[in-house]
Amino acid sequence: MLKVDAGGGDQLAVAVLVQYRMATTEQLHLLIAPGVRIEQTRRRLVKLRGEGLIDRVTLPQAGRTRVWFVTQYGAQVAAEWPELRHWQPSRTVADRTAARLRVGHTLTVTETGLAFVQDARRRGDVCRPLDWIPEVYHPLGSGQAVIPDALLYYRRGAEGDEDGTMLRAFVEVDRATMGPERLAAKISAYARLHQYVPAPPPGARHRRAGQEPAREDWRRRYPLFPRLLFILDGTGPAGVDTRIHALHATARQPEHAAFLRDVPVLAASMTDLLRHGPAASIWRPVHGPGHRVSWTHSRHP
16 A cells, blocks of 8 residues: 655655546545645645645536646656656656546546545545556557556554454446446456466467466456456446346356356445445445345455
8 A cells, every 4th residue: 555755745756647547636635634724735735736746627517617737847856756666657647638528537537536445534544645556567468458547545443453454446448438338348457357367478488397376467466356347337226237137147247157256246325335435335246136245354365
């Protein structure tokens, strides 16, 4: 799990914008400094903008909401911080035009991450702002990859609690901009990632007797394959049900049986997530959508 201390709130504000791509003033305030007045956060952002580290766009259709993003200069500064060693510069929102084009989906993903961070604070668990990492690249070979909307690190239990449990999840936030079948196809992509073993480099020697066999690529990063969470937004309850039924139909395909045995795959509506919190029993397992469970208690067998 990641933690930014050096440099105080200024560094954390820039680091969050680097990692999340974009956030509104209120989202940033709740992520980095919920214990102070929002006016202090506004002053901090104005100062960082004056220093050329961040910039903003204004959304007139949303009550002139200000949306912040890191500048190229801010990205260059942040690239030196060890907390952001996983960050990929190519995914930075570098100017106002790019920010306006990406704002809808990106702010929804930011709001989702904020929900997990706030829920952890309420429950005494550990999920810091930088434990929500958007768009982590996972190769599948032949130029293909799985890129979840976010990778979540979440620890049940207080800091230093030896009995705490580390949870990881791939998170897909669907705003109903694609059809149910395309959404459900993401299960197939994650099933491929679950079994993907990189090919040996050209010219590599054949495996000798007693040498360990090649392993799935995800094992280099994770002790267990992360849970897969679908968060459904942009429709009413009927649309959510339609999308969950499409996920269920894909999950029933025989080629996904091994993946579903090893990895919890759950879906919930954004409305329920924001109303009840991520830890509530709002999640519907895609293999049995008639049930509702908590994602933190849905465990690998």
